[in-house]
Amino acid sequence: MATVALKTVRKVYAGGMEAVKGIDLTVPDGALCVLVGPSGCGKSTLLRMIAGLEEISSGTIEIDGRVVNALEPAERDIAMVFQNYALYPHMSVYDNMAYGLRNRGTPKPEIERKVREAARMLELGSLLDRRPRQLSGGQRQRVAMGRAIVRDPKVFLFDEPLSNLDAKLRGQMRVEIRKLQRDLGVTSIYVTHDQLEAMTLADVLVVMNSGRIEQVGAPLDVYEEPATTFVASFIGAPPMNLLTPDHLSAVGAVLEGLLPADAVTVGIRPEDLGTVEAKSAEAGSAGLITFDVTIDVLEPVGAESYLYARVQDASVVVRLPGRAAVPETGKLKVAAPVDKLHFFDTHGKRVDPVPVAARRLG
Amino acid sequence: MPERTEAGTTSRSRRSPWVSHAVLIAGILIVVFPIYYTFVASTLSLQQILRPPLQLLPGSHFLDNYYEALFGGLGRVGGINVWTLLLNTSIVALSVAVGKIVISILSAYAIVFFRFPFRMTFFWVIFITLMLPVEVRILPTYKVMVDLGLIDTYTGLTLPLMASATATLLFRQFFMTIPGELLEAARVDGAGPWRFFFDFVLPLSKTNIAALFVILFIYGWTQYLWPLLVTNSNDMNTIIIALRKMISYADADTQWHLVMVTTIFAILPPVAVVVLMQRWFVKGLVETEK
Numbered sequence A: 001m002a003t004v005a006l007k008t009v010r011k012v013y014a015g016g017m018e019a020v021k022g023i024d025l026t027v028p029d030g031a032l033c034v035l036v037g038p039s040g041c042g043k044s045t046l047l048r049m050i051a052g053l054e055e056i057s058s059g060t061i062e063i064d065g066r067v068v069n070a071l072e073p074a075e076r077d078i079a080m081v082f083q084n085y086a087l088y089p090h091m092s093v094y095d096n097m098a099y100g101l102r103n104r105g106t107p108k109p110e111i112e113r114k115v116r117e118a119a120r121m122l123e124l125g126s127l128l129d130r131r132p133r134q135l136s137g138g139q140r141q142r143v144a145m146g147r148a149i150v151r152d153p154k155v156f157l158f159d160e161p162l163s164n165l166d167a168k169l170r171g172q173m174r175v176e177i178r179k180l181q182r183d184l185g186v187t188s189i190y191v192t193h194d195q196l197e198a199m200t201l202a203d204v205l206v207v208m209n210s211g212r213i214e215q216v217g218a219p220l221d222v223y224e225e226p227a228t229t230f231v232a233s234f235i236g237a238p239p240m241n242l243l244t245p246d247h248l249s250a251v252g253a254v255l256e257g258l259l260p261a262d263a264v265t266v267g268i269r270p271e272d273l274g275t276v277e278a279k280s281a282e283a284g285s286a287g288l289i290t291f292d293v294t295i296d297v298l299e300p301v302g303a304e305s306y307l308y309a310r311v312q313d314a315s316v317v318v319r320l321p322g323r324a325a326v327p328e329t330g331k332l333k334v335a336a337p338v339d340k341l342h343f344f345d346t347h348g349k350r351v352d353p354v355p356v357a358a359r360r361l362g
Numbered sequence B: 001m002p003e004r005t006e007a008g009t010t011s012r013s014r015r016s017p018w019v020s021h022a023v024l025i026a027g028i029l030i031v032v033f034p035i036y037y038t039f040v041a042s043t044l045s046l047q048q049i050l051r052p053p054l055q056l057l058p059g060s061h062f063l064d065n066y067y068e069a070l071f072g073g074l075g076r077v078g079g080i081n082v083w084t085l086l087l088n089t090s091i092v093a094l095s096v097a098v099g100k101i102v103i104s105i106l107s108a109y110a111i112v113f114f115r116f117p118f119r120m121t122f123f124w125v126i127f128i129t130l131m132l133p134v135e136v137r138i139l140p141t142y143k144v145m146v147d148l149g150l151i152d153t154y155t156g157l158t159l160p161l162m163a164s165a166t167a168t169l170l171f172r173q174f175f176m177t178i179p180g181e182l183l184e185a186a187r188v189d190g191a192g193p194w195r196f197f198f199d200f201v202l203p204l205s206k207t208n209i210a211a212l213f214v215i216l217f218i219y220g221w222t223q224y225l226w227p228l229l230v231t232n233s234n235d236m237n238t239i240i241i242a243l244r245k246m247i248s249y250a251d252a253d254t255q256w257h258l259v260m261v262t263t264i265f266a267i268l269p270p271v272a273v274v275v276l277m278q279r280w281f282v283k284g285l286v287e288t289e290k
Helices: A043-051 A093-103 A108-121 A137-150 A167-184 A195-201 A219-224 A229-234 A245-250 A276-286 A356-361 B002-006 B008-041 B046-050 B062-071 B082-113 B119-129 B134-147 B154-162 B165-176 B180-188 B193-204 B206-221 B225-230 B239-246 B256-286
Strands: A004-012 A018-027 A032-036 A058-063 A078-081 A155-159 A187-192 A204-209 A212-217 A241-243 A265-268 A288-300 A304-311 A314-321 A331-337 A342-344
Touching: A004 A043, A018 A043, A018 A212, A032 A043, A032 A195, A043 A058, A043 A078, A043 A155, A043 A187, A078 A137, A078 B180, A093 A108, A093 A137, A108 A137, A137 A167, A167 A195, A187 A195, A195 A219, A204 A219, A204 A229, A212 A219, A212 A229, A229 A241, A229 A265, A229 A342, A241 A245, A241 A314, A245 A304, A276 A288, A276 A331, A288 A314, A304 A331, B008 B256, B046 B256, B062 B082, B062 B256, B082 B119, B082 B154, B082 B165, B082 B193, B082 B206, B082 B239, B082 B256, B119 B165, B134 B154, B134 B225, B154 B225, B165 B206, B180 B193, B193 B206, B206 B256, B225 B239, B239 B256
Parallel strands: A032 A187, A032 A204, A078 A155, A155 A187
Antiparallel strands: A004 A018, A004 A058, A204 A212, A241 A265, A265 A342, A288 A304, A288 A331, A304 A314
């Protein structure tokens, strides 16, 4: 059980490339913290620095109040699950899990007990004598988890552990990881580029972009109040529509009194857009903005339909519930509740909406 | 499928077991005959060997000849029997094979898994030695051995043959295929450089080691030029050198029956190594670890 605290952690590579540009982050005890971002955003580098596989250029990393900058990975009391599992190909499943404990000089009966316990938890009991190459992808993934669990570490580190599994297995393992992490209550840091994985797993969601943290928060808070346009477009699928006030005005939206002073971008989630009838019921007293879109394509996916459309030269996605009764071409009047609009300034930072009281005056 | 039989490919593939077997058998006969004849000659008396025509069936002197070779002395090489020659050659071949493997696996390990100044320089230095033929190096090496007083010693026989760029290169190529994540997982599991070497690198490269051992053992066993230069006394001879010394220019002086026995003894150990290690190969190939 431990908190992990990063203080102005930076990573500069020999060539002068700055991969991690000053990260401050505290992961509370027992929480599952997900680092999410596009490839090359420094999330894996950051994880590897916490693991001790990469040197820290400056700043400090504390695990359970102890600065671990100068410690070897094995001395940091962490366990890591790698993207390609990194199972030891020449060792049986049992030895794969026991190896770290043997190196620590754990007595044999205790190793046996811990490995059996982990194998039971992960339903690997009948596979202990197999070699990794005789296992399926999902089983290998479990062995990699087992190897982490038996060490009883203060922190679990996951480096995109599900990216090599097929979609169905990924969903299944995601649930299992979440359950296991809750049961064990071990502080965990999980790196992924998949925003769905990030949303569903995280207690604390950290969105990273080009070596910096864009936003930290509970997943739904991040979803509902993205701090930047980057977060707004990265979290949520399909991503948030980002339009300029000019675009909106040109197609008939009335924004007077709604637009905060610095706002240069208006964000609308695809599900907050809809037909005027549907949205006017939803909006209640808050009011609506309405505007016309030019329909490109309608994609029915079963439970909902995605309408891909254009507002002048900007593209817009509308998420319609069920089988949408909209034309497949031509124009459509769409609406969004006023209180579901997001505003961003020239730097892409979130701007608070105009308070309701001020709106009436305007 | 009669019409298929008419087709060229099918009929060719039907006939091919016979054709290919015939070719193989012919090839084997050509390769095996000299060895077979060596064996036949090792069971004949000197007179029988020298008198034409060639006898193609084993004679009656098998026990006499082998007894004389093993426990008597071979006249030409100063009363040294085959045991001493076999022992010398085994020591040389084993030391060369083991020494080469140990040195090259360690240097490849250093070059691949450690970051130190001039790492690539060292690699290229090792690589460049490949380009120098043995004959170019042999005189300076001989001078060094003389100055160090290593003539007629096992050290002198084996040490200069041990450094091996080829084996280093082979191990380097293999080590580069070991995924970086494996090394990192081992580090997280508390394996230092030595542990990683013994628990991961060695077990993973055992098939490579077996293959190299066979090649290098035979290389050491059949060394000719260097042992010829660096040994003077007869009891330090390897079996190959002894064979050379046993053959005189005058046919009648040469004890051909004993030469043949010695040749048979010179062939057997490499054959045994190949046969024994081959089982390892197959095992290694079936149980591919990666």
